[in-house]
Amino acid sequence: MLFTKLDNSLIYFFYRNKAFTYPIVKALLLNxxxxxxxxxxxxxxxxxxxxxxxxxxxxxx
The missing domain is CATH 1.20.5 (Single alpha-helices involved in coiled-coils or other helix-helix interfaces)
Incomplete structure (x- = not known):
């Protein structure tokens, strides 16, 4: 329960701050x-x- 809430908030955060987080996430996924x-x-x-x-x-x- 706690983890799903945490995941949802993280996803929401990433979605809200796409311009800032997308390059970081992309770089982490690539490397x-x-x-x-x-x-x-x-x-x-x-x-x-x-x-x-x-x-x-x-x-x-």
């Missing part, structure tokens, strides 16, 4: 592997930032 790599890179950066913050907190003690 799914690079899109996945991009997302993974972002997640890795976030994870390393979290680890660094955690290590800094540990050092202070």
């Amino acid at each position: 799914i592997s690079s899109g996945i790599n991009f997302v993974c890179n972002i997640l890795m950066v976030i994870a390393t930032n979290q680890v660094n913050k955690f290590n800094k907190k540990k050092r202070k003690r």
Whole structure:
């Protein structure tokens, strides 16, 4: 139920902002592997930032 609502709102958002989102979606569909790599890179950066913050907190003690 939640997922279908989320999907519908996403589809609606894409439809409303077609001029902005269509090129991005097209690029992601054309380069799914690079899109996945991009997302993974972002997640890795976030994870390393979290680890660094955690290590800094540990050092202070």
